[in-house]
Amino acid sequence: MPSYTAPTSDTRFILQDVLQLEKYGHLPIFAAADAELIETIVEEAGKFCSEVIAPLNPVSDREGCTRHADGSVTTPTGFPEAYAQYCESGWGTLALPEEFGGQGMPHILATVVEEYMNSACHAFNMFPGLTHGAVSAILEKGSDTQKATYLPNLVSGEWLGTMALTEPQCGTDLGMIRTRAVPQEDGSFSITGTKIFISGGEQDLTDNIIHLVLAKTPDAPEGSRGISLFIVPKFLVNADGSLGERNPATCGSIEEKMGVHGSSTCLMNFDSAKGWLLGEENKGLAAMFIMMNAARLSCGNQGLGQAVLSYQNAAAYALDRRQGRAMGERADSSAVADPIIVHADVRRMLMDARGFIEGFRALILWCSLQLDLAHGAETEEERAKADAMVSFLTPVLKGFGTDRGFQTAVNMQQVLGGHGYVAEWGLEQCVRDARVAMIYEGANGVQAMDLAGRKLARDEGKVAESYFSLIQSECDAASAELDFIAVPLAEAVCDLRETAQWLVKNAGVHPDNLGAGSFAFMQLVGVVSVGFMWLRIAEAAKSKLDADEGDRTFYEAKLTIAHHYAERGLAEVPMLKRQAQCGAENLMKLSLEDFEIMG
Amino acid sequence: MPSYTAPTSDTRFILQDVLQLEKYGHLPIFAAADAELIETIVEEAGKFCSEVIAPLNPVSDREGCTRHADGSVTTPTGFPEAYAQYCESGWGTLALPEEFGGQGMPHILATVVEEYMNSACHAFNMFPGLTHGAVSAILEKGSDTQKATYLPNLVSGEWLGTMALTEPQCGTDLGMIRTRAVPQEDGSFSITGTKIFISGGEQDLTDNIIHLVLAKTPDAPEGSRGISLFIVPKFLVNADGSLGERNPATCGSIEEKMGVHGSSTCLMNFDSAKGWLLGEENKGLAAMFIMMNAARLSCGNQGLGQAVLSYQNAAAYALDRRQGRAMGERADSSAVADPIIVHADVRRMLMDARGFIEGFRALILWCSLQLDLAHGAETEEERAKADAMVSFLTPVLKGFGTDRGFQTAVNMQQVLGGHGYVAEWGLEQCVRDARVAMIYEGANGVQAMDLAGRKLARDEGKVAESYFSLIQSECDAASAELDFIAVPLAEAVCDLRETAQWLVKNAGVHPDNLGAGSFAFMQLVGVVSVGFMWLRIAEAAKSKLDADEGDRTFYEAKLTIAHHYAERGLAEVPMLKRQAQCGAENLMKLSLEDFEIMG
Structure with missing residues (x-):
């Protein structure tokens, strides 16, 4: 079974010595997070991920999710309890606004925790991970009523969110969607269509699920200029905040896939489901990109997380496994064989991994800092500059980060030889799980x-x-x-x-x-x-x-x-x-x- | 479900026009294979692999192999029938010596068929594939009695063989094996030990299994200079050729692994099993390398086979899937979207695949030709030169071929986007199956x-x-x-x-x-x-x-x-x-x- 220890010393080195966070202490955005608090959060998050979340990873791969005849979905053993603990400890709310129950901390801290969560159990972290995108979209585009209705429970984790974009005939080219949204007299819309590849479309972690659904209104222009984004809750929310009627937004099947088995990838049927327009009609793509950009940065972090998990286990194996002899002087000439870490080619693989991991960790944290500065730097010029930098580097974090994260997992699997190919050691799961991040979210x-x-x-x-x-x-x-x-x-x-x-x-x-x-x-x-x-x-x-x-x-x-x-x-x-x-x-x-x- | 059509036109182009096989027609080794016969074999092998073997591939992945309480192993549905047909049609005996029932054709033809078999169902082809190694070792190192006892049935496919080398504590460094071989009065040895990762160690395709087992005799020198190779049949063979006593060589478990689920990867317990020395005592490594070199060339061919299968399915998807619009002139401006093959980046992935596939196919066939010339060229100088070339390039065929085969499968999976990650389309199986060839056989x-x-x-x-x-x-x-x-x-x-x-x-x-x-x-x-x-x-x-x-x-x-x-x-x-x-x-x-x- 693979083991995982959060690399908190390296995180602290990057935050303190490489990025020198104390230089930004005077900015309001960093007011809630002094050096000591940051250190505590990093250590506690590391502990939580290593101890509570990491043990779920192999189980979740073996068990996967199960859809029952009534359309309900059961997540792997331990997920509901761990999710409750995750919410209770507030790990998902660090960088969310205090106004809706978040902790108002800088994004850079959320990025740290997210890396650890991804290493510990990528599939588990997809549930809260996608919700962050939904929160961003509602925060930016939602009406006051929508914010009040959905944000407090999404922020606290009481409810989870989804991004319901893809359809059988379209993924990248969302202008081709066929899901229809027909306006109703009460101001809501009636949503009908089929969405596929909806992560967390159905699950047993939360009482309600808030789907953000792309659909077309009757007279919408063709292509991507005619799509709108809708809030479609699994259960309608009564005026007093209690859950009302079950909306006909149901899981028709879950996909059999290469990895991240603990995440339910649902085909969702919307059958005259009640939904509400989020933002302006026909401007759905812009709203969608708010979610998407958050998700893309998170994807890069998934690549990093898998690289770390696989490195740790490959390094432990290479230090332990004795096979062959050093080419130069032997450390212990009385032993039959040396640990394989003496071989230059094994070191090459491990050091390539370190080169990516530690450099990319610094990069993603630096970009997260830019995200914080884009909101919280002193001058408009600095804010604009930071924003432009994040925008430029987001596709790199996603595309390069997930590519190299996968490649690292593959190389680390190689370090274990035959033991890397069998399920027992967990490396093959890293490879299968890491693969998806190169594909989804663009x-x-x-x-x-x-x-x-x-x-x-x-x-x-x-x-x-x-x-x-x-x-x-x-x-x-x-x-x-x-x-x-x-x-x-x-x-x-x-x-x-x-x-x-x-x-x-x-x-x-x-x-x-x-x-x-x-x-x-x-x-x-x-x-x-x-x-x-x-x-x-x-x-x-x-x-x-x-x-x-x-x-x-x-x-x-x-x-x-x-x-x-x-x-x-x-x-x-x-x-x-x-x-x-x-x-x-x-x-x-x-x-x-x-x-x-x-x- | 993935589809496969054997690329016979390209094979014929390489054999006829690139390698110009007719130039070698005067050599006895090519006597059995004139241009017309070669063409017939290529076409018929292609047909057999596409029609009979390829349909087994997705089934074998889903079902895998099952070990029962009595240690017996069931292979996937359809394997026994297909194997019988494979033997009957003689696809495994092309390049084996006529003396023992083979067809005495050049190796280059066997390499062609092997590529098609690997594309059609990698896991299935591992059963006969490893047997070829056992045949080579017995041919070169066996006594006349051993040859007479084992070769006819191994050549015909009536029996299958294994390579039992790896143990829990050693893979690459075979000098560390612990399996013991104690000489008996009748000239046989009593073999005791545990071997792991034994492909086809137990199966239901043949009545007998001939294990080639590395073990140490009691006074053997330490390390790799003290290992010997033994023939250990599942059932002892009576003097009249009928099957005798069951040898205590049993499957203790089968591995759960990333892919090639149709191949049974066995832990084998040899519990005072009767075995016979193959070749000289303490010279087992040299004998083992005869098997291994054959296996390594075959591994490179597995990389090629997976690359071809994944390319064919990715290309078909890219021609069919409409998404987005061409950046330049559109072929059909009335359609909502163009097939994704119009995008330069999709073409890059497909053409990279073609660059590897067609070039590497020529390379492996050229090397197989060198193998034929190493045995059958006119002068000793030519034979030695060809032999040295094969020897030099064997690790390249294995290491580079399987690396790039896997990389190609990963890239082809990428062409399908989300559909590449779900099981339905078969691309994720290609990636999981292709991965093993980078690991095994060195x-x-x-x-x-x-x-x-x-x-x-x-x-x-x-x-x-x-x-x-x-x-x-x-x-x-x-x-x-x-x-x-x-x-x-x-x-x-x-x-x-x-x-x-x-x-x-x-x-x-x-x-x-x-x-x-x-x-x-x-x-x-x-x-x-x-x-x-x-x-x-x-x-x-x-x-x-x-x-x-x-x-x-x-x-x-x-x-x-x-x-x-x-x-x-x-x-x-x-x-x-x-x-x-x-x-x-x-x-x-x-x-x-x-x-x-x-x-």
């Missing part, structure tokens, strides 16, 4: 187009350029002792800038040139961004070592992994640059018939 | 060390150099119209040569430098080798086009994919070169404690 190819198209090309690369300049300036300012990373990173940023410019220019020649290079470009931004974070980590570690503060081995290990990332991680840059600049011409040459079954 | 990291250590460094790069020169000379000789691939391939070979030289040189400085670069080196050899095949494919396609023979669109598509591979596939070369030459110093810096749980 498949990674869609993230890449969001980055290269909307985020890069549409503003002609201005936000990107300010990000590249930031990295460049920190490379220039780095002390000579950090040349081992600052020099290759500076080169990498030049390659990245050149690639961005190439894409902006050639998007004008033909928009397919964007699509042809978008995926490699997203990976390139990810690789360089993680390198950027390693520069900062190395700076922070060096300061600590220079000042002779704290645990030297911890900081020395950081420099070693920074070095590893600089020589091996950044080695991807020339490849990605070349692939991003290939253009579409050759890709578009094959006819449809050429793609048909070979031979 | 994990891919072990393949990389075999390549960089045994194959490269021990002969100081001589075989490698002759391979690189071959590629170089074909680049030099290529016509100017093929510069688009010949030029980058020639550069890539220079990088590869330089990397090989670096490894040979730095292995002398410290052997860990090999381990530190071995994995990237193996990938590099793989990437360049597939590029080499694309050059040959492009040459063959160009000849056909120049001569205006056959289906122009088929050959034009080949040139387009060759172009794709040249610009995107070979783009990996600078990265792999850099990673292979990093050396071990930084990798070996972290202490064991540094690898312990982070935080």
Whole structure:
């Protein structure tokens, strides 16, 4: 059975030493969270996830969810009790507004807890995770009545929410939805249609479920400019807040899938269900994107969470499993064999994992800090800058983070050899669970187009350029002792800038040139961004070592992994640059018939 | 449900036009297989795999194997009947010696059939697949009595074989096995021990199972120089060939694993089972490697098989699924959406798959041809040269082939978005099934060390150099119209040569430098080798086009994919070169404690 211990020391190092949160202590958004409180929250969250949530993970995979003949769904053993404890401890409400019962803490803290939850049990965390998206959408687009009716119970976790977007005939292209919303005399709408892949569409954790449903009103324009978002509760809510009539929003089946078996993936039938318009009619896509952006950042965190869980178990195995002998001097020549961690190739896999994990953790926390600053920085300029940065990097966190999270899980499984392939050790579950995050909330190819198209090309690369300049300036300012990373990173940023410019220019020649290079470009931004974070980590570690503060081995290990990332991680840059600049011409040459079954 | 059609046109193109098999028609080894017969076998094998075997694949995944209280094992519905048909049609005996009932055809034909079998149902093909290894070992090391007793029934498929090597405490490091073999007065040995991960250790397809078991005799030297290989039949064989006593070689449990559920992965208890030494005492490792080398080439073919199956289904989905609109001109502006194949990024994934599949198919067939020439070429020099080439490339076929086969399955799953993650479409099964081939028969990291250590460094790069020169000379000789691939391939070979030289040189400085670069080196050899095949494919396609023979669109598509591979596939070369030459110093810096749980 896999084990999990929350990496709280690394989290604290990033918050305190790399991101230097105390610099932001004067901002109201950080008022509720002083250094001591942050430390307590990190430690307590780590304990809760390791002790209460992690044991659910293997059970949830084996048992999965069960749909009964009446359409009700049972979640795995232990989920309802653990969920009650999660709500009671307030782990889901950290960054939600105090007005509706939240704790008003910065997002960066919620991101920390979310990482631990994802490592401990990805499937479990999907239930509250998606609810955060629903809360954001209602907060931003809801009427006062809607806020009062739904937010307190969604924030407290008394109710859970869903995002009901996908239909059998459409996923990415939501303009094609067929679910209908017919206005009723009382101001509500009658919603009819079938939605698929609805995570948590039915469950036994909460008394009520608030579905946010995309549908079309009768005279809506065609395509994505004609879709609206509706609040459709499982049970209607009476004026006094008590639960009323059962709405005909029912689970028709649950999917059999590769992993995250503990999360119920439902086909939902809305059969003249009562719903209320959220935000403006035909502006549903914008409202949906509020949910979606929150979900995308969370997805990146799922990639990180799976990478951490799989690393911890692979490292423990590599330290314990004796097989073969060291190629150099043997630590213990009397033993028949050495632990496999002596082999350079095993270390390569483990250190690649560390390079991703610790660098990406810093990146996602830095982006979460930008999210906080986008709301709470002192000047409008700072707020706008932070907001633009989060917006630019969100598809990278999602697309790159989930890709590399999965790849890390696959590599960690490899460390265990045959034991990685059997269920007993849990690594194969990590791989199956991690896989989904590359697909849902916008498949990674869609993230890449969001980055290269909307985020890069549409503003002609201005936000990107300010990000590249930031990295460049920190490379220039780095002390000579950090040349081992600052020099290759500076080169990498030049390659990245050149690639961005190439894409902006050639998007004008033909928009397919964007699509042809978008995926490699997203990976390139990810690789360089993680390198950027390693520069900062190395700076922070060096300061600590220079000042002779704290645990030297911890900081020395950081420099070693920074070095590893600089020589091996950044080695991807020339490849990605070349692939991003290939253009579409050759890709578009094959006819449809050429793609048909070979031979 | 996934569908599969054997890619027989591509196979025939490679055999006839790329490898030009007719050039070898004068060799006795090809006597049994003229062009017409080859064509018939390819077509009939394709039909058999598509129609009889492929329907078993989803069923076998759902049902898996069942062990009963008495230790017997039931394979999935349809396996016994299909296996009987497989034997009857002789698909397993193509390249086996006529002396024992085989058909004496070249290996290259067996490799073709194996690819189709792997695509159709990987789990099913593991049963006969491993038996081929047992046959090779008995053929080469068995006494005349052993050959007469076991080979006819193993060749015909009447019995199946296993490779019983791994034990709970050892996999890669077989010197650590604990299974004991005590000599008996009648010349047999009494075998006692526990073996794990034994594919087909128990099954209901055949009346008898011939286990090849690694064990240690009482006074054996320590480590791998003290292990011997034994023939341990499930039922002893009487002098008249009838089955005798049940040997105490029993299945204690079967593993729950990520995929290939149709293959029974058994824990086998040998409890004073009767066995006979195969080959010399204490020379078991050499005998084992005969089996293993056959298995490794077959593993590469499993990677290919899964890549093909997943490509076919992803391409069909991409041609059918309408979602979003083309970025350029739309083929059909009246439709709400275009098939997703119009998107450059979807094409990138599909064409990457084609680049691997068609190039690697040529590579594995070329290597199989070398295997045939190693036995049947005219001069000793040619035979030795072919043998050295197969030996050098075997770890690449296994390590690179299974890695890229898995990666291709993952990418093809991505093409289907959410539908790739649910069981219904079969893509997630491809990913789970493909994963195992990177692990068994020597994990891919072990393949990389075999390549960089045994194959490269021990002969100081001589075989490698002759391979690189071959590629170089074909680049030099290529016509100017093929510069688009010949030029980058020639550069890539220079990088590869330089990397090989670096490894040979730095292995002398410290052997860990090999381990530190071995994995990237193996990938590099793989990437360049597939590029080499694309050059040959492009040459063959160009000849056909120049001569205006056959289906122009088929050959034009080949040139387009060759172009794709040249610009995107070979783009990996600078990265792999850099990673292979990093050396071990930084990798070996972290202490064991540094690898312990982070935080």
